[in-house]
Amino acid sequence: MTGSDADVARLAAGLGLTGDALAYLRVLAEIGPPPTPVDLTRWTSSEVLAQLGLSPEDQRDTLANRPDPERDAELWWLLERCHHQLVQHMGTTGPLPPWPDLPAATGAVGRFLYVWAFLATLPAVRRYHADRGITDADSWPILAVLGAQMANRRDLYGEGGLHTQNWVTHHFRGAIYALDRLHFERQRCWYDATDQNGPAPGEPVLGLHIPEGRLTPESVDAALDRARDFFRTHYPDEQYRFATCVSWVLDPQLTEYLAADTNLIRFQQRFTLLPETDKDDSATVVEFLFKRPLAELDSLPRTTTLQRAVVDHIRAGRPWRFRTGWFPL
Incomplete structure (x- = not known):
């Protein structure tokens, strides 16, 4: 053909x-x-x-x-x-x-x-x-x-x-590597945060992806240390000054449900956030957290504080949103 x-x-x-x-x-x-x-x-x-x-x-x-x-x-x-x-x-x-x-x-x-x-x-x-x-x-x-x-x-x-x-x-x-607790993606910055002393459009950044599991501050610090060494060693031609992340984990609405010293909130606190969009990402959040479609909301487990927070928030007619943030490496 x-x-x-x-x-x-x-x-x-x-x-x-x-x-x-x-x-x-x-x-x-x-x-x-x-x-x-x-x-x-x-x-x-x-x-x-x-x-x-x-x-x-x-x-x-x-x-x-x-x-x-x-x-x-x-x-x-x-x-x-x-x-x-x-x-x-x-x-x-x-x-x-x-x-x-x-x-x-x-x-x-x-x-x-x-x-x-x-x-x-x-x-x-x-x-x-x-x-x-x-x-x-x-x-x-x-x-x-x-x-x-x-x-x-x-x-x-x-x-x-x-x-x-x-x-x-x-x-x-x-493009992506699994280094201890986080996955790191070689990216070019698609937004302009220079007014916040952040990355400029087009510069190399490391995108963070969060596999399932506990996200302790110590595990995040260890992963970041590994990433700095890994990319200096294997990609010496690419200089990474900033990490960035797009995730529902960065949604500040989580602070309404989780204590300030919980792992997710402490992870959020590392980032400077870009302005939010009006997109409703609730379906993706439910699929990630529960491995079930949003249509099954009423039958989802509510065992943990996070599970209850996600379900109750959606039932109240409020959307979860993916937020974009960055911090210096």
Whole structure:
């Protein structure tokens, strides 16, 4: 298949894609297939899949839904070009043009297709890490985000697969690293905080992402110390003066429910915040905290102070918001 509009339209029709997805397919059509054919028989041992964080159930279902270039020609076309795009952009930062969400009609193979795109890219990202002097001890943990995201889908929807493919593209091209308690993303600042003695637009910043678990001040300090050393060692060409974060954890409304000496509030206090937006992020907050959709609000557990705070706040008709903040490194 060429990259003509007619070819892309036929492909989109075969996959059941419409709207913005056609523009995404055109981008992938221009990229074309990789120079070396994709080989899905490698890197699929139980040991490798376990290192990538896949549960036994997700290992089984992934291997049972391997796409075939002849039987699944349209999905294979998509897999080849997504893989090629990742390899071409290895080491870059920022979002890629989105990979389209595949409709339910593509079946289980469609649900697992992007998992296979990441498995096909595993040798390339591992080489990139090695070329930067990044050891296995720091390479495998960030790639294991793949398994964590697959587990998240199973919790949310009761079936295997991957629905956060565009987020995982950052991890599989060397943009994010898991360093102790936090994940650190190589970014370019997208806002102007120079009037607050903060980062300027376009300068390198480290974006903080918060995996599940206790966020003690000591664990945050240790992670920041590791990050300073890690990026000086492996990215000496990039000077990071500031850390930044976009998270509901930074929403000052939490101070209405949590004591000032709790871990989350003490984490908030590190940041200077940008002005808030009017976007309601409650659904994302519920999915992150409870692994359940917002529609199930009335049946969510209310065991902890934080759980009660999130549920009661939404029931009162008040939105939770993601806030953006920064602090000097």
